[in-house]
Structures are given as structure tokens and as C-alpha cells.
Amino acid sequence: MNTNCMVWLPADHRLMGDHGHQMPFLLLGDKYARAVKEGARAQPVMFPLADVDQIGELLALVDGVMLTGSPSNVHPSHFEEDVADPSLPLDPARDLLTLALVRACVQEGVPLLGVCRGFQEINVALGGTLHQRVHDVPGLMDHREPKTAPPDEQYAPRHAVRFVPGSPFAEWARAEETQVNSLHGQGINRLAAGLDAMAHAPDGLVEAFAVRGARTFAYAVQWHPEWRCRDTPFYAAIFEAFGRACRQRHSLRLQAADLARH
Template sequence: MNKPPCMVWLPADHRLMGDHGHQMPFLLLGDKYARAVKVGAGAQPVMFPLADTDQISELLSLVDGVMLTGSPSNVHPSHFAEDVADPSLPLDADRDLLTLALVKACVHEGVPLLGICRGFQEINVALGGTLHQRVHEVPGMMDHREPKTAPPDEQYAPRHAIRFAPGSVFEQWAGGPETQVNSLHGQGINRLAAGLDALAHAPDGLVEAFGVRGARTFAYAVQFHPEWRCWETPFYAAIFEAFGRACRQRMNLRLQHADLARA
């Protein structure tokens, strides 16, 4: 029997799409995220498009990791006790409902977890942290948003430096104490959740990477976008390679337990 593939769950975005005033609900996943899992982590990206929170445990038993992607939508500020600051920005309450619960389940059950941009913010909020809704309006903070009208190569180009916590895994992956990263976000961490350790900061002090304290496996998140052509940037590639190794370790344990159950 062929060995089944290592599988990583990527939750979908919920979005209304259509022309001429006729919109229909769609469930979406960005190609760049799925491709980074396939190429960078060596795993098969999977979706459970209509997953409910009460199915999280059973669905986690089928996969080897979870990656929370970036998205045009923001985490609803009601989850950190604030009103919406900019009603023109997209929200995704259905995604919030699933992912905030999924974060807690991954940490509790020891499932490898990687968060990117919105996913980074979801982990912080799920574990009790808060966000700046408009980082660029906070005194002393930089404008971390991308040039919206620029072509993708320019939007995802290196934008600013980040500095790593000495001895952190990020310092190892980057091969030094500092590196350049892209920047495509309006929200950012205000108060870091108590169970997280800040592992990288932007020049203005904004948290750019963290790890889940005491995690049994890979449990890291970044505010920048390492998924963008991750194979072209050694630092980005190293993040996905480490995530893939953790997922394969879980897969091997999962398969061993399945064999024992059948014996």
C-alpha cells in the first residue's frame, strides 16, 4: 500500500462575488498559500470548506498540520472588545468563528501550526491578545501597508528590516540576527497574548513573529508573507521546510497509531 500524503489544513475565506448586483457566496483559498505548502513544506494542502467548530477535533485527526493564511479580510475587532474602526474594510465572521477555535485546538492537541498575516493575528486574538486596527495611525508606528496599485512583484518586495530575538529559531532560519521582509498589512499586534513569545520586531517595535510558549511541536506565526515564492528566498524557504518536517513527524505518529488500532 502506498503511504498517504502528509496533509495540511488551510481554512477557507468566505466571500461574496459576482457582477451586476448578483452576488453569490464563495469559499476561497489563495494559490500562493497552497503552493507554498506543496512546494515549500512538501505537503498536500487540503480544505474542509464547510467545517463547523464542533468538527475540529475529528478533522484534526485526519491532517498533519494547519496553516492559517493571510486574507483581504480582517479579524473582527469585537473579538478583542473594540468597535470597527473602518467599516470599508472587509471582515469574515465565518472564518473568525472557525479559526479562533481551531488555534486553541491545535495548541491543545499538539498539531503543527503556522500563521501568516491574518493567521498571525488570529492566533494572537484567539489566545487573548489584541490588535491595532490601523497601525499607520498609531503614533511612532510605520505604515506597513503595501502599494495597492503596484504589480505583485513590487507589493511583495522586501520593505523593511526585522530583528530577531537572540537564539530564536527565526535567527537560525535567517542565518543571522536581522533580515529584510515584505510588508502588506494594516492591522498589527497591540497587546501580545500572554502565552506567546515575541521572536522578531520591526524597526518601530511592532511584533513581526512569535512562538507559542511551551508548544509540543511547531507553533509559530509571522506578520509578513513568506509564502510568496518561498523557494526563491532562503529565509522563507527555511520556515516552510521546518513546518514540513514537523508535519511529517506528526504524520508518522498518526500512521503508527492507526496501525496499532488495526492490529
């Protein structure tokens, strides 16, 4: 692993505690950090209290950004809707940072990988909208996981996705269709104008996209390739490609630093 190659993963903001006494926590799921370290061969890092106005200086320190999944949803006010289900968790502090972070990554050419919530964040940040309750939309499947089942069952392959022929996803999967897991209640309604769909579920829901015209790796998926990514060749290939892009940025950063010193 290139321990100098660093990938920024944003923190979730959550209240935790017992007996009615809750305190704020900043959290990162182990499976996401582990996929970056073992799959992308890079060092996962967090800037837990990063502000929007710090994005530029912090991006200059890292070689990639991974927007993770989360129990929380993107607040629908960001795509001009009211909250459909008040019982579902939201994370406005994360929204504030990540929506701006997406736009900065695209502008600066920083490798970007979005997973589940991160996939939805990229779409919203670039002007797209979401279905808040995919399972209530006529013609769409229920894409949620069996929440009371053990993790191995929740993250088991759930449905097929079909890739755009010749796309990077078809190359990584070595097929034009494969099975993926499915653990989401929200999904893409209108795809942002700057994104190109790369994969669809059998019901037509967009499951993967690329940032059009990106100077480097800029892809996102609705499923969870981080789950034991090294055990599934397709999932491993996604993280390997992300890691290569991050190492390329790392080399460019080193070259720029050498030039600045001389």
C-alpha cells in the same frame, strides 16, 4: 513530496459576482497552497464548510494547519473593540472557525503556522489584541503595501526585522536581522500571554512569535513568506521546518493507527 502528509488551510468567505448579483464563494489563495505543496512538501487540503464542532474529528485527519493571510480582518469584537473602518472587509465565518481551531491545535499538539491574518488570529484566539490601524498609531510605521503596484513590487522587501538571538527565526534566516515584505494594516497591540515575541520591526511592532511551551512547530509571522517561498532561502527554511513537523505528526498518526489495528 509525501502526498499522504496533509495540511489544513481554512477557506475565506467572500461574495463575488457582477451586475449587482453576488453569490457566496469559498476561496483559498494559490500562493498559500503552493507554498505548502512545494515548500513544506505536503498536500494542502480544505474543509470548506467545516463547523467548530467538527474541529476535533478533522484535525485527526491532518498533519498540520496553516492559517493564511486574507483581504479580510479579524472582527474587532473578538478583542472588545468596535469596527474602526467599516470599509474594510471582515469575515466572521472564518473567525468563528479559526479562533477555535487555534486553541485546538495548541491543545492537541498539531503543527501550526500563521501568516499575516493567521498571525493575528493566533494572537486574538489566545487573548491578545490588535491595532486596527497601525499607520494611525503614533510612533509606528505604515506597514501597508502600495496597493496599485504590481504584485512583485507589493511583495518586495519593505523593512528589516530583528530576531531574538538564538531563536528558530535567527537560525532559519542565518542572521539576527533580515528584510521582509509588509502588507498589513492591522498589527499586534497586546501580545497574548501565551506567546513569545521572536521578531520586531524597526518601530517595535511584533513581527513573529512562538506559542510558549508548544509540543511541536507553533510559529506565526506578520509578513508573507509564502510569496515565491522557494526563491528566498529564509522563507523556504520556514516552510521546510513546518513540513518536517508535519511529517513527524504523520508518522505518529500511522503508528497510532497500527497500534489500534493490533
